[in-house]
Amino acid sequence: MYTGMKDMQRKLKSVDCILELHDARVPLSGRNPHFMSMLAAIKPHVLLLNKADLADPNAKDTVLQRLRNEGTQHALYIRCIEPSRNVDKIVPLVADLIRRSQRYNRQEEYDYNLMVIGIPNVGKSSLINALRKMHLGRGGQATRVGATAGVTMSVLERIKISADPSMYLLDTPGILSPATNDPQVALQLALCGCMLDHLVGPVLMADYLLFWLNQQHNYSYVDYLGLDEPCDDIRLVLYKTAINMKAVLRVRSYEGMC
Incomplete structure (x- = not known):
């Protein structure tokens, strides 16, 4: 975490705006507090809540209001693979924020440099690829993506995502908060794929998911798994x-029986 954060801080002087990407399913949990204190405090900042299609639609207004109350004035629910889910609003919003900012040592620069930050596996690389395809018409992957945490290992060189305005974006490694001491937060992040399964344990993750579903009176798993009734074991x-x-696995017993 320390090395990754230092690399990001070294790049900060050439950055005009910070894009923080987080999982919309856990919008108020698991964000790394060091992002705000060490990176976004002096730069325009936009919080993007990705995978909006998987989030509770009834909670979105409440979440956005709470984020505003906590100081995050610019937040969007998005879905990287679906441009109509606010992805098309990112570049215009960022350009407006940069134009209204002081830009410090970058006032004479024509290009806009952005840095995308976030915890592991929230879709940072997918966002870059989506923006390139939308604004430059370029397919393929400018930066590698994966279904597990930890695909991006270092701060990469800047990648062009828009021609008008001319805009570049830096991909960065996902960094968890070193103080994730709340077991419930850790389980939520693991279930969302933001932590590697073996760090928590798949059975423990399944147990917490079962507990949460029962707590929400969501018993859809009964039919899906072919069970007779809801269960808490x-x-x-x-x-x-x-x-x-x-x-099932057939195992031969000591007596030679299967």
Whole structure:
């Protein structure tokens, strides 16, 4: 975390705006507080809540209001793979914020430089690729993406995402807060793919997910997994699910019986 943050700070003097990307399913949990104190405090800052299609639609207005109350004035729910979900609003918003900022040592520069930051696996590389495709018409991947955390390992060189205005973006490694001491937050981040499964444990993750579903009175898992009724015992749920899916292993006993 320390090395990655230092690399990002060294690039900060050439940056005009910070884009912080976070998972819309956990909009108020797991954000690294060092991003605001060490990176975004002196630069225009936009919070992008990605994977908006997976978030609770009834909570969005409440979340945005709470973020404004906490000092985040510019926040958008987006979906990187669907431009109509506010992705098309990012470049105009950022350009307006930069024009209204002092830009400090970059007042004479024509190009706009952005830095995208966030915890692991929230879609930073996917955002860059989506913006390039939208504003430059370029397909393919300018920066590598993956379904697991930790694909981007270092601060990359700037990547052009727009011609008018001329805008470049720096991809950065995902950095978790070193003080993720709340077990519930850690479990939520793991379920969203922001932490590697083995760091938490897949059974523990499944147990927490089952607890959360029951707490929300969401029993859709009963039909999906082929269960008879709601259950709060993860071992029983996993056992019955394995039987229904025929995901069983035949083991020879000491007596030679299967």
